[in-house]
Amino acid sequence: MTARRVARVLLDSPLPQLDRLFDYSIPDHLADEAVPGVRVKAPLRSAGRMVEGYLVEVGDPDASARPLSDLEAVVSPVPVLTPGLYAHARRCADRAAGSASDILRLAIPKRMVRAEKAWLAADPPAEPEIEPGARDWADAELAAYPGLAEALDASERLALDAPPQPATSADGSAVGAWATLLVAAAVRTLAGGRSAVLVVPDHRDRAQLEAALAGRVPAEAVVRDDAKQSSPLRYAAYLRTLADAPCIVIGNRSAVYAPVHALGLVALWDDGDPLLSEPLSPGVHARDAALLRHELDGGALVFAGHTRTTDVERLVAVGWLRDLPAARRLSPRVVLSATREGESRGSRVPSAAFAAAREALGQGPVLVQVARPGYAPVLVCADCRHPARCTHCGGPLHAARQGAVPTCSWCGRAAGGWACPDCSSTRVRMASSGSERTADELGRAFPGVRVIVADGEHPVTHVDSRPALVVATRGAEPLAAGGYRAIVLLDGDRMLLADDLRIGESCLRWWSNAAALAAPGAPVHLVGVAGPVARALATWTQSAYARMELADRKPLRMPPTVRVAAVDGDRLAVDAALADLRSAVPELDGEAVLGPLPRDEGVRALVRFDYALGGRVTESLRASVVSAAIKARRPAKRTTGQAADAQAARAAAARNRLKVRVDVPDLDL
Template sequence: MSLPVARVLIDSPLPQLDRLFDYAIPREFDALAQPGVRVKVPLRSAGRVVEGFLVERAVAEEGGRPLSEIEDVVSSVPVLTPDLYRLVRRVADRAAGSAADILRLAIPKRMVRAEKVWLASETPEAPRIDETVRQWARMRLSGFPGLDEAMRADARITLDAPPHPVRLPAGDDIGAWAELLAALAIDTLARGRTAVVVVPDHRDRAQIEEALAGRVPLAAVVRHDAAQSSPARYAAYLRTLAEAPCIVVGNRSAVYAPARDLGLVAIWDDGDPLLGEPLSPGVHARDAALLRQELEGGALVFAGHTRTTDVERLVAVGWVRDLPARRRVGARVVLSATREGESRGTRVPSTAYAAAREALAHGPVLVQVSRPGYAPVLVCAECRHPARCRHCAGPLHARGPGTVPVCTWCGRSAHAWRCSECDSDRVRMASSGSERTADELGRAFPGTRVIVADGDHPVLRVDDRPALVVATRGGEPIARGGYRAVILLDGDRMLMADDLRIGESCLRWWSNAAALAAPGAPVHLVGVTGAVARALATWTQPAYARAELADRLPLRMPPTVRVAALSGARRSVDTALRKLREDVPELDADAILGPVDGEDGARALVRFDYARGARVAESLRASVVSDAVSGRRPPRGKGQVRRNTLRVRVDVPDLEL
């Protein structure tokens, strides 16, 4: 006689529990205990009841080993679909992580009231798209020859978005890129399939939603965003479980939305760090989308104003297809430098001043700066030594002219400050933030509105009246009709950051700001020369990405190779590296960098080719589990508990030890 068995994935952060456990299904739960539901099960080793997901049902012959029984079925709603579990398992294995960690990101917490409302509501119907809207979508997509055929063939493609704003029928302006992605989603929905659009933040999501408004039924657009309230987020997740297709728009976790008959996954601006998951196992939305497209099919689109080296590598190996636009459009970029007679340290050259003055006669002007605040960095006026707090040694900054310096770490005011090097009591500003730049430009252009847009002063939109909009990178508001001029300041300071990808990042910041300019409006890049400046001036971002790849290849730097970071106790790191050498003996002699001892333990990096990724991840994951098991509580009187210290993160973006 066979007995029903539930195979359960336990919701636990312990790596040794990242597998399916068998539990007997009591008779009273036989109808409710179906694959995908939440259940409560006993954990014998811990002596407590934990939650988990019933992944699949099996049968066991009577007389076999006894199994613990399911304690309860939390909900009858199957929130974990088979496709989602396969994706989560594949993503976790690739990243040497736990499936439970990814499921916490993919599936929101259960909200009882939202679930009851969903169960009581009618089943959503397939949305109807008007023929005029279909024609509009096809017209927008016609600017890329071969795009329609690639979409229907479920291809992987990359697009360079048009760099200019467009006017919606409702009167608001959005980026042309938002209309492009909206057209892709509408075309997919019109063919009866679901589209998932993943964007970095709420500003981008709002533009997509505005492009869809009035063209797609409101109920067919599902917001999938961590910023939502818990009931709203859970209700949106339940909607994606329905058979009726929809358009899912959200941040990085939306890539896991369990849509039926997936027809499109579109990633906007994959170089934005907000698309990288900070929580373990730290899988980028781009990598999760690639794995999902491989498992479920559907088209995969990477779009942006720039091209990351990660996507360009995929283009080079033929895994992603580059689809150029029928008509190449770029911003009108001017490389502004100081003229003869001007000081080399002049922050805004006369050419940029003249362009701003001329543009202010017609509308707003955008000025991009590197940092918020008034004076982000203070130094000694005599010896130029960085001004530090006497209590915590944190850097000092000024909140305004004539104000007492304040520590950015502990918040204490630095009254009667004196330099530790030369005993001077005077400070000077080493850099200018958004507020100080606004003061300077306000004096240079008296009578002109000055608007500050940064983290402390968020601004989403500005009108078409003359104004100087001083914004930090990524915080630029959208101007009605586009900016009449864009001034990009502090470029040389941005490029000095200690970051392997700083050139890519600067090109992305500047390109996104340039895309807010009105067609034909000048974009002045101040004080920057070299390959990054040339790529912006000629609007050849993919060529810059190719050159970066060529430079990194002989140095074996990501993304030409994958990099895993190990950290923890020195003994644990050494053991993991030794096991890795045994499991993957063909690793290069210089594949392992470190270990290097630090305050928090040892740290090492492992460089490996993509073809060896599965074996490296499997070995590292086994080491994490082994370290966790060896750290369990020993028998009484046999010593102290040794906590699990080994941590592994795969696909780190740089080689910083």
């Protein structure tokens, strides 16, 4: 018998029971095209349809008589799945009790035929040449952190506190000093013949990196990886990362998977931002994906921010990351503002902050940070102070402007005939001030001064150096040329009231990022907040606050001192999964499982486990998910076509009685 060539294929399917390599015979007419990494179509006999997938590897010739189906077709001749990317996806999926195909769906863009043909017809990209002046500039920037350049060359794992001040790019654009620091690290890496991957939360951060890079390296050596790009542009950018020439990749959370040539650096900015947490299954945070990639591919690993998350501080404490301080410690001039004697305790802007803003407006722009957008985000009954809720869906009511008819924030219905269910009053009262109402109030307090609103509905990225009051929600603060002459942080006490385990960390991050926009020596007033978070901001000791948080969470076994998995499903499936887990991992103590408690249409249980048990716990939970999926399987109709395949997959996923999410961001039973 003639030996057959065997292709091992990972099918692109959301069904957990298909998360493994399937063997297919390579027919003679596909022998030249069927190479590792290409997209293929293969028959799935149990479902009677064709499924797309990736040819992961070609096995040794097989002369056995075992029945194997033939590959149907090679979809594209371009090997888009590198061995390193598959290994990375497999590791990330196993750590999160998920499927490798779900990771690859995030990492590899959809195929665009025209972009692919243009790429194949073009000449391969050349090795980028870095001008000596750019290399000297990068070394000068990195010199602010003694030993940083050498640590990057030695592929170390580092935690950096970025300089909290504004900077100017080569073309005169206003950027954060953090952007010039990360760009300098990337330029040095590229000059050494290796690629760099810079991962940031959103488009505003990416734009700062692009501005800081302009003129430093050849434009063709910078690759933008952004889900907001058009599909052809994103696919063309992905193909560029497959080339043998090194490059600098700038992008959002999925950029951490970019299969670049000769990886030399992966840097994450502001890893505490929730935008770096992947909401889609299996929910791998960019920070965890970066850690796993460093283990597989080497290269330097840098976590930078104006504040320190407890996750990064834990890695520093166990010696996995090295904390590399700057030669000169920089910090904004933070003032803890409170109401003075004789002032109303309900005064929103104390006299000290008001006076600082008035004085600063004679020199340039002033930033006022608020908690929420809109005019009046929260309404209450004017008589009994009961929260005003929509009579149709129970959502909170808000007002778009003074005297406007209340509107539901959830369903959008107008509540013209609203009456309080407690006291029957028909009057409402504004219980909070959003960005628009704050702008109105400050506009009356500072007549003749420009007032700029920056929030989700009014995106503003830059303001000039002329006097202006900039009222912005947290995270939407524009960059100011030369920095803000004063910053007032309002609603801090309201922010800290949020029901969230990490609310202290989040508030410190919001305030620190805003304070870093101040011009050197400009005052930053934190209004109405005291306690450890306020002291950490005032003394600019965010890492000490993270250490304190870790110490407080350890006896309570709360993340990140332990890992937590959420198990959702019907009662029988969840109970079976927990029983199998205790059998597979007997080291779990009696307090490891919280619940299960009723939730939505089923129940939820939380499993707390030490990092050393992570591999066994996720393996057991994944096996339970596969078992539940197989039990829920129904005979599939013999249908063909992509639409039918997708519909069948969605139906099967909906019937699955068990879902698992590891490292959940919110411990909500």
